[in-house]
Amino acid sequence: MRLSATDIQASLAALRDRFLVRAREEVLYLSQQAEKMRRVGLTEAELSEAYSLLHRLAGSAGTFGLADLGEAARSLEKSLKPYLEDDEQGGCAGSVREALEPMFVSGVMALSELLRDQQTPAAPLDQPSADAGIVSQGMQVRVLVCQEQARVSRDLVDGLALYGFQCIQVSVASSSLERWIKESSRVASVCVVDDEQLEQVAAECRRLGVTGRQLPLLCLSRDDSFEKRYWAAATGAEGFFAEPLDFPRLADSVERLVSERKQPASGRVLMVEDDPDLAEHYRLVLESAGVVVRLVQSFRNLIGELADFRPDIVLMDVQLEGMSGITLARLIRFEPRWLSLPIVYLSSEDDPENQLAAMSEGADEFLVKPVSDGYLVRSVLLRCRRARQLSELMNRDSLTGLFKHALIKQQAQMELANCRRLGHSSSVAMIDLDHFKQVNDTWGHGCGDKVIKALSNLLKNRLRETDVIGRYGGEEFLVVLPGCDAGQARRVIEDIGRSFAELSFFGTNDESFSVTLSAGVASLNDFTHGDEALEAADQALYQQKRAGRNGVTVFSPQQGAGQEEP
Template identity: 45%
Template structure:
């Protein structure tokens, strides 16, 4: 995140804080008037419930906006009022217009008002726990790797080999355990590769160059000869995320790097929807999460919740259990009516701290409870972990086990979704269908295990060369389907031709024999069709036109294809 964005978020947080203080003045005036009504005996059930809900909001937002004592006192008073309300309801049985509320409630409300004045944060500067975030690595074009070269020469040929797979590779030297890397910065690297002889020096170097707040450490892949327990333990002790035996199996290494890059990119991101009828508090949480690179969207009106879910498609839903006239517990149950949202993690973010009530609330369809007020640091880390876990579960359901690309049904849905998006947005998008040339011959000659290596290699190359916004799926067998948003057909032809050239240069080996593989591709402009199936059929026609003309190339669909 750049400084301009960080300044904007900081300014917005200050505006929300001042807006809360203005609102607090109105709340305190209301509570003072309510205390007078209690003493006069003019409180009905509706007014009592309204006061309790206002205290519930203050309990959740007070600490967030700099009034921690107010928030704690409001929480205790809300519980007291809840017990009072329950007892009075049983006693009156609807017989009285006004309820005989204990006057001690009025005394407690006046104490609450006094605490707010004593704890006014306008005279002090509240510390922020969120630090400016460094730009996260983008898993797409030119993933940056750092290869550490040392006297063992185990990794000497690795930079050139990895560049063929589309990685951007920087090398640094290690002499006697000291890295000669005065100008190299590991913070925006996707991974560091080193021999087991250099692992201690690499660990010291990374420790001296920590990443920004809320970012995971740079993963280290270690390559070495020794496979005994003590050596592996030593490597793991110094922070390595993977160990591979030399000479390294290149396709296996690339696949491991792709896995680490995906985990790294996913570890700090996420899409979170916050449902809270306190608009300032909801916006505050959104800004805090955005400052850490998490995409957040606030919903204050429960009536729009379902439409907002389909529009935003969150990975995590944070929701209060009291939303004015609506219950978050019932809303969670209602969300689960829709098969699309059965796996969506729902976490209650509420000032309710009674364990029994929390359990009853969770039985309605939610997964976890976070108690307000919640520190900004804790909120960010809690959301990051839950989004990462949600993404892992989604990958298990939606990803092909061999390639980690989208499954057939999911990539087909993505074609239709992009058709709808580019129609609404009035921009060009493209679909590409790829097929590995003579793949049956690869399996028959080199075996199915080598065939799997070829498929995984092409999947990794596509993932590395395409943008994060592009969708890539395994359409079937040796076929791949790619969706390229905001892309003209001419640009897609150049892009896929470049990927084909890189793929054809890769060497596959089996029993000391080397072979090369190519692919054919068909390109179709998504905007030219009215249904997803029509788009895929057009790309398929262009693909087979390419095969009829000699394979090993890319063809654009035309009406004559």
């Protein structure tokens, strides 16, 4: 259960108080070690322990509002480092002790002074802010049509409605324009506006503080000149369409703009950190910004945690208790599946050369502790977004943005497992464009791509968010419909087929044409393996092709492929 903002702030405040208690205990221990050094000296192991403690203080104190303490600990840590790097020195004795003792004693005294009157952290906790994007209601996409000509406006609404968009006609002169613009921050929205009203709508958006991310503006114009396009871009438009309107391209732009903006900022982070208070602080801060965080409790289980959690990125300290983060990063890269996983070091190491040396062993980025809460959130969200973009590039079809062949087959198998575990009924549908070779031969492959993209957009906007869609190959699509029996699936796909047949595509010389689709449906529950269900849906599809195309056939195990349910 996600904590409320009040609960998160209370938890963070408790962590700060706990850290202050721990910091006093650690500085007291350092004071005792300084006294011991003055009397008899410290062994190499004792000096190394003091160095590790200072390293941890340097990295964590600033996060809890004790920046001065963190800087003082960092300075003393750097002073100790040369004595630890020389293997021939052994313990801290003789001339080495004489050189180190004044610096170490005075440094620890400075730490004690900084903590003496400290009741609460000197600096308040950052209030991290994240661009949460647009919160959409399911797959609903709202298109505001600001077009004063009634006939053109009606054609726009009717044309875009075929793709499953909720279209609303809004007059620029109407008082309701302000209300619809304000609501764009709540519902995924795009505004299609005539060039004569573009300046007025853009000015109203600016007045209300609504950004282009929240409400992209698409400009319609009868003038297709460079000057008009440049003016539209300068005015704030995200797209430009000249008459006669290419509805598939317009719908594609609406879908693309919304998909870029409607997803809330989020991510999945696996955190490898040996300071439990600091790890908990990072977790609370990131989760307050919508990030899912898992803390690795045992470093020995790191690979298992990766496989189970499947993070977008790994945040890992360089110096861990008993282990090296650099070595763990190299260990992660042993597995080919994790070669592309971003690993971000979190460390108080601020030497650029040492940072590069650490990253050369398998990591991608370096964040220097202490890192402010706001900067941590922005850095993590940015890296998670980039990681998801790369994942999308590898796992999704470049033309349609749908799952590739292998992944959509995996989704069918996973849904079959869900059916067995949860006891519900689900279906798969194989969809194919009719006479698609004729489209390519007559109008060209570029036009064929527009038809494929139009169907993918229609499927994405007419199906539920829980439904999974993939491009099975060429002009063939596969849809997995959880909780939907074969009869329901047939009616859903038939409705989509009717809408698709009403779409108009334009070839050379503005000649228009339409395309129909055929589909086969099979119930996942009737099969022991997902591949068997896909084969059945494919058989039903070809039965529909033989029956005349432009329709949906349901596979029946009792009666054979091609027999629809009564």
